[in-house]
Amino acid sequence: MALSGIQIYKMLPQTNCKECGFPTCRAFAMKLAAKQVELGTCPYVSEASKKQLAESAAPPIRLVTLKAGTEVKAGNEVCLFRHEKTFYNKTGIFIRVNASDPELAKKVAAADAYKVNYVGMDFTVDGFALVGDADMAAAVKTVRGATKRPLILIGDTNALQAGLSACGGETPMLYAADASNADALADLAKGKASLAVKADSLDALADLTQKIQAKGVEDMALDLGAKNMSEWLTRSTQVRRLALKNFRALGYPVIAFPCDAKDEAVAAAQAISKYAGFIVLSEFKPELLYPLLVLRENIYTDPQKPIQVTPGIYEINQPKPESPVLVTTNFSITYFAVANEVEGSGQPAWLVVTDAEGMSVLTAWAAGKFDAERIAKAIKGFDVASKVSKKRVILPGHVAVLSGELEAELPDWEIRVGPREAVDLPAFMKQALN
Amino acid sequence: MPIEIPKDKWPGSVRAITIGATSADGGTRAKSITVGGQTALPYMHFEAPMPNKPVVAVEIKSRKPEDWSTLLMNAWGDAMTSPAAWAKKAEEVGADLIVLALTLADSPSEAVAAVKSVLAASGLPLIVWGPGQAEKDNELLVAVSEATKGERIVLGICEDKNYRTIVATAMANGHLVQARTPMDVNLSKQLNILISDMGMPKERILMDPTTGALGYGIEYGYSVMERLRLASLQGDAMTQFPMLVTPGLEAWKTKEAKVGEGVPEAWGDWNARSINWEILTAMALVESGADIVVLRHPESVKRVKDAIGELVMA
Ligand code: B12
Numbered sequence A: 001m002a003l004s005g006i007q008i009y010k011m012l013p014q015t016n017c018k019e020c021g022f023p024t025c026r027a028f029a030m031k032l033a034a035k036q037v038e039l040g041t042c043p044y045v046s047e048a049s050k051k052q053l054a055e056s057a058a059p060p061i062r063l064v065t066l067k068a069g070t071e072v073k074a075g076n077e078v079c080l081f082r083h084e085k086t087f088y089n090k091t092g093i094f095i096r097v098n099a100s101d102p103e104l105a106k107k108v109a110a111a112d113a114y115k116v117n118y119v120g121m122d123f124t125v126d127g128f129a130l131v132g133d134a135d136m137a138a139a140v141k142t143v144r145g146a147t148k149r150p151l152i153l154i155g156d157t158n159a160l161q162a163g164l165s166a167c168g169g170e171t172p173m174l175y176a177a178d179a180s181n182a183d184a185l186a187d188l189a190k191g192k193a194s195l196a197v198k199a200d201s202l203d204a205l206a207d208l209t210q211k212i213q214a215k216g217v218e219d220m221a222l223d224l225g226a227k228n229m230s231e232w233l234t235r236s237t238q239v240r241r242l243a244l245k246n247f248r249a250l251g252y253p254v255i256a257f258p259c260d261a262k263d264e265a266v267a268a269a270q271a272i273s274k275y276a277g278f279i280v281l282s283e284f285k286p287e288l289l290y291p292l293l294v295l296r297e298n299i300y301t302d303p304q305k306p307i308q309v310t311p312g313i314y315e316i317n318q319p320k321p322e323s324p325v326l327v328t329t330n331f332s333i334t335y336f337a338v339a340n341e342v343e344g345s346g347q348p349a350w351l352v353v354t355d356a357e358g359m360s361v362l363t364a365w366a367a368g369k370f371d372a373e374r375i376a377k378a379i380k381g382f383d384v385a386s387k388v389s390k391k392r393v394i395l396p397g398h399v400a401v402l403s404g405e406l407e408a409e410l411p412d413w414e415i416r417v418g419p420r421e422a423v424d425l426p427a428f429m430k431q432a433l434n
Numbered sequence B: 001m002p003i004e005i006p007k008d009k010w011p012g013s014v015r016a017i018t019i020g021a022t023s024a025d026g027g028t029r030a031k032s033i034t035v036g037g038q039t040a041l042p043y044m045h046f047e048a049p050m051p052n053k054p055v056v057a058v059e060i061k062s063r064k065p066e067d068w069s070t071l072l073m074n075a076w077g078d079a080m081t082s083p084a085a086w087a088k089k090a091e092e093v094g095a096d097l098i099v100l101a102l103t104l105a106d107s108p109s110e111a112v113a114a115v116k117s118v119l120a121a122s123g124l125p126l127i128v129w130g131p132g133q134a135e136k137d138n139e140l141l142v143a144v145s146e147a148t149k150g151e152r153i154v155l156g157i158c159e160d161k162n163y164r165t166i167v168a169t170a171m172a173n174g175h176l177v178q179a180r181t182p183m184d185v186n187l188s189k190q191l192n193i194l195i196s197d198m199g200m201p202k203e204r205i206l207m208d209p210t211t212g213a214l215g216y217g218i219e220y221g222y223s224v225m226e227r228l229r230l231a232s233l234q235g236d237a238m239t240q241f242p243m244l245v246t247p248g249l250e251a252w253k254t255k256e257a258k259v260g261e262g263v264p265e266a267w268g269d270w271n272a273r274s275i276n277w278e279i280l281t282a283m284a285l286v287e288s289g290a291d292i293v294v295l296r297h298p299e300s301v302k303r304v305k306d307a308i309g310e311l312v313m314a
């Protein structure tokens, strides 16, 4: 839990020597509380205070990073409900592969190459969960030939040791320490890997993490050992609540295995909505991966800030002076719905994106942020007239009501109403605009 | 080390609301459905038992829709030719409730006939939606409401501009209303106040906070529902109604669900992706506090019901 300025002041030398550049220790304490200065600026803080301050500054849920050619981070979350602040580190999505699979390299390569675009952002899988045995070291080499993404290694102590030694210079996660092997795995993971920890109850889980931490392993992930969705949700919520109250023994990201659930899609949806830091899917299936990636994006966007694009005039498929002028708003989802359709159709167009404060067409219209005046202002402001030979502007079908007013605002322009949905734009452009 | 698990204790609770009347209560339904009644956040069984589980409604239309995805058309097949056959099939695939959406082409007598045929074909409790144009909604829903007096059906959709007539007829004929507002906690409260002020008993209001589909606005609806549920548990009387949302309708509007050709290969198999789109939209809403989710595809109905079944295991 963050300390107040007063609490910090009590830990400082209180000599007001000014070496930190502040007139008093108290002033320095206030700046520290506001995270505007570094503790190291004061040369006289005692070791005990340093330790206490560092602990209080640690996030309630430890940031755990898996590293290889790319990185996946989980943890560092600060709230229970996204509207209170936001969720920060998106659930890492891992695909399970088997060391003994003769098609291992091929399967990994296919999933590794996966890329899907959602409103201008490219999403990929985050890494692979490699299940292996005596063949682990060889499998790691095979996987490394096909991907640079981080790994979760799953197997017994010998397999994990072999796998880890083949992971030169990277930080994978080892799965999993339980009561029977915690010592051995802690020794193995220390300084080299993060360690997943598994138990049947939160009590047992907390005991294990403390034991493992005492052996010097800081980066852990919690497998909640739940039998069904209900139990998983309960435990995941309890862990998040406890962690946010600074219960350090459970202050780690959670790892979930929808791959073992009765219905992988629903279990994965629950895990993403309800606090999982990492999830493992049974195989690479784009028809599930894409909706999960979109769900994750939705849950992890800041609810206070809609994703936006910059207002302006966008050129699609190299428009010419006679190409049509379309108008829309600067809400990312809206912009890309329109831009993708037009681009996919191969037909050139000028797309005028108005400043509607990041709202969709109807939302902005209802809120008075997408009206004739604003549209006219955009057309004039971006000097669209100088780019086109045919002064004709196409409105979204949902705001057909604006056409009269827009005619009044732009008397020398022809105002046309397009279809309601962007999917129908290509056909409309082909038929109605020639 | 035994951990002390923090438990929330809330001053408020959600109202329990019963849809559909059996013969004992003056209707003809084979059984009624009760939703709401919670005194804790969804599925937190360690804090309080969940008295009623969320339910799945299936949306059918009075006329075979022309703009529905071919995947839905194939899934329902011939059942779509009459609302009675469609309702029967919906019951077979596991619907807890039927939503019958009327269309602009229906006359009041046709609307009444469609509703009656559904009531005759299926014993499930019923929700009836107008076509979504204020005057037409009033015209059709009043006729339906009068013709089904005492059945305790839910009349939808009441919005701020169009709630008076629907609420009045629901009050007069022993029905319930669905109060819809566009994703805003305060607007929900306001509409609930307006409806209660007309004298509508609070045991007969469902709130519909509006949802968007996965990828198309669900991030707003999700949090509005969490906030509404928190408000009700904190004791805000005008938010203490069960929540109904329409993930099926929203998900099947998206390009991802509707279009099978000329889309990125990375979207994967069309049929599976579309159903996942609906299921994931519904599941996120079930997690955030939905009491009734209205779905469209038979497979989604089964899978979402199974998931709810697992979530309510204490
Ligand atoms: C998410 C949402 C919100 C979010 C905002 C999201 C955002 N950043 O815009 C929040 C919760 C904040 C919100 C708020 C409000 N909302 Co709102 N909201 C929605 C919702 C659920 C989805 C909107 C969406 O994202 N659609 C997806 C995008 C991609 O659609 P789109 O922009 O229209 O683009 C499509 C087409 O228009 C077309 N298109 C776009 N550009 C172009 C250009 C051309 C040339 C062509 C041909 C086509 C085209 O292509 C796109 C894809 O097909 C809708 C209801 C619904 N389910 O649709 C209500 C809705 C839009 N909201 C509504 C209202 C009333 C409001 C509020 C005014 C409520 C209030 N009084 O507070 C506020 C206004 C905001 C404010 N005051 O700050 C109403 C509008 C009613 C109306 N017809 O006037 C709706 C329809 C809900 C309803 N049924 O009542 N809302």
Ligand code: SF4
Pocket (backbone or CB within 6 Å): A012, A013, A014, A015, A016, A017, A018, A019, A020, A021, A022, A023, A024, A025, A026, A028, A041, A042, A043, A044, A045
């Ligand atoms: S340097 Fe340290 S002791 Fe000196 S005034 Fe600053 S905080 Fe106080």
